[in-house]
Amino acid sequence: MARKGAARAVRLNCPKCFSAFTVVAYLSRGIAANDYWKARAEEHDCVSHEKMVAAVRSGDVTKNPLKASKAAARGKQ
Ligand SMILES: [Zn+2]
16 A cells, blocks of 8 residues: 555645645655645635634634544642
8 A cells, every 4th residue: 555645734825714724645756745735724614713712712622522522631739
């Protein structure tokens, strides 16, 4: 089995809502990386991102069970 490439995490800026976000992808050798990342940036789900940011700002982290349990553990100390 030949490996097609390593996972890359790249910080992108959405051209629509100007948010910075991270995309993780496996890039094959020979792919036009710049074009690929540009396309991924244009695929940004602005609405979901906005909701997520709003949830974080309002302190609503209960959707993340790991964070919620850590917060609970801290509260017991
Ligand atoms: Zn966006």
